[in-house]
Amino acid sequence: MLMLEPRPAPSRVMTLASPLIALLLTALVAALLLAALGKDPLEGLRVIFAEPLSNRRQVSEVLLKATPLIVIALGLAVCYRANVWNIGAEGQFLLGCVGGGGVALWLTTQGIVLPKVLGLPLVLAAGMLGGMLWAGAVALLRDRYNANEILVSLMLVYVAQQSVNALVFGPWKDPQGFNMPQSAMFHASLHLPPLLERTRLHVGFVAALVLAAAVALFLFRSFRGFQLQVGGLAPAAARYAGFSSRSALWTSLLLSGALAGLAGAMEVAGPIRQVTPYLSTGLGFTAIIVCFVGRLHPLGIVVAGVLLSLMLIGGELAQSRLGLPNAMASVLQGLLLLILLACDTFIDQRLRWRRATGRAA
Amino acid sequence: MNETALLINTALASGTTLALAALGLLVNERAGVLNLGAEGMMLVAAVAGFAAALTTGSDTLGFLAAAAAGAALAALFAGLVIFLNTNQYATGLALSLFGYGLSAFLGVSMVGKSLSPRQTYEVPGLSDLPFVGPALFSHHPMVYVAIALAVAIAWFLYRTRAGLLLRAMGENPEPAHALGYPVRLIRLGAVCVGGALCGLAGAYVSLVTAPLWVEGLTAGRGWIALALTVFATWRPARVLLGAYLFGGVTVLQLSLQAQGVAISSHLLTMLPYLATIVVLVLISRNPAFIRLNMPASLGKPFRPGS
Secondary structure (H helix, E strand, O other): OEEEEEOOOOOHHHHHHHHHHHHHHHHHHHHHHHHHOOOOHHHHHHHHHHHHHOOHHHHHHHHHHHHHHHHHHHHHHHHHHOOOOOOOHHHHHHHHHHHHHHHHHHHHHOOOOOOHHHHHHHHHHHHHHHHHHHHHHHHHHHHHHOOOHHHHHHHHHHHHHHHHHHHHHOOOOOOOOOOOOOOOOOOHHHOOOEOOOOOOOEOHHHHHHHHHHHHHHHHHHOHHHHHHHHHHHOHHHHHHHOOOHHHHHHHHHHHHHHHHHHHHHHHHHHHHOOOOOOOOOOHHHHHHHHHHHOOOOHHHHHHHHHHHHHHHHHHHHHHHHHOOOOOHHHHHHHHHHHHHHHHHHHHHEEEEEOOOOOOOO | OOHHHHHHHHHHHHHHHHHHHHHHHHHHHHOOOOOOOHHHHHHHHHHHHHHHHHHHOOHHHHHHHHHHHHHHHHHHHHHHHHHOOOOHHHHHHHHHHHHHHHHHHHHHHHOOOEOOOOOOEEOOOOOOOOOHHHHHOEEOHHHHHHHHHHHHHHHHHHHOHHHHHHHHHHHOHHHHHHOOOOHHHHHHHHHHHHHHHHHHHHHHHHHHHOOEOOOOOOOOHHHHHHHHHHHOOOOHHHHHHHHHHHHHHHHHHHHHHHOOOOOOHHHHHHHHHHHHHHHHHHHHOOHHHHHHHOOOOOOOOOOOOO
């Protein structure tokens, strides 16, 4: 019978091939799904995977959406490498929107016009603080009370969304907004500078690339980063070496909170420019998929962020061009992660034909 | 109806979703498998159940379809974590994300449709009693099914040989394997049962509580159910108690809103989630206590012959 047996060493080839195989299989399932819905599978795949790259404007939109995905996923990679299961990046992102948006709104309504080099960093820093506050709560409850970080961070997502709602339906509502649940637009001095003329792409994308390099340096060239990863891979070894698991918990959560918060602040100061109840469309959850598809590696995350963003935009195009449900994109995302995890099995293990001996388990 | 009786009535009714899901999760966690995909299974099952009830007009078929959908997704999860040894956290999370997308995809044509409000089942002879009648004996049949399931699961786990075996899978599967028991198949079965019960819980939301379908209908109840199994220290009776307590919190929030208390409704909506965090903190404070009660092999993969 076919048996899985551990490989002597993890396969490097499979580590890199696995996401590609998963992507091909996901595309195959997408084609089948399209055929089942009575659409032309090839045309559908072209709209989802190629159309978003067809012109300058579309490419700029792909990179725009990839920005928060990459920034959030970079922080999550640090967490997951430290074996800290922060799945509430969505909440930390929203708190970043609240922090950054709050400062921007206050400056706007007070009529304070700061020079761009002063106002924008203030907005971004406030966003980072918001994200750190939310992630810090998770770290505190885990550290002090041993509360499971998966459940706490996820619960805080709902609390964050309701906090945003409470603000935009309440004190932050624009008095001149015809009673719509949204804040006033921020003053122009608080908008992120554009990267490309006549597109919405802003300098945040460059920041994401710089951050990827910084996180790579932290993970692979700093002692703190090394300690963190030892704690994730072999807790017993880390304890023996005297590496504090508490400090790994706090470092990884605060870092990922800060990055998710920054992503939030860049969204409100970038394409959105106001606070609304619809700040995120599950970007914090998609970032988890980006993180795994990118092999928890900063360089991989940049590539995966663009890929997942492409699929999201492709899904929107498929909705308008082919009349497919918008949820198609999130089905494919989830499927991609599931198939990827299955493919990852073959990094550490291989299939062997073995004769059944005795009773099978 | 007396106001307190009404409160108890609605607490039981709204706690039933959590009870069903958490009982299912308890079964698979007792067998050593942690399925973070509860929310995804509930959502897909909610859509499946709603569609079945809408087209056939039968609630029974709706619940059966939901249970089947939940079990099918659970089987997919089990295949990955039990037979391919994938990481249980990541796979469960993936299932939740996939389930969210799939349910939204399948439910597109059902948004905006709704079923007539469900009839309650009056227990003959008992529902006419003052106070206890309206509080306890006037419910949708699934409320009683949840209680019966808790009793049945408790009996199964603690009074049958098969239940002992299932608990052995969660504590230490090696000896059972050495004795020739099919560890992986038993775990597969337990995970499927867990999925089926999460399916019933999802359908209870879309057929009874709501009764309609919108994207993300279950609003985190699957995650709360996961927290509930910890709160209940993996015991069926405590799961039931915890579920009704949480049901009570939800109801309190709704009745405060109805009474026009001067708190933003958005803040009140946070209550169940905050309560979950508080409860997790209270119960997890003492690591030794959790370690004593938690199935010892929970979340650990089993690789025969390694």
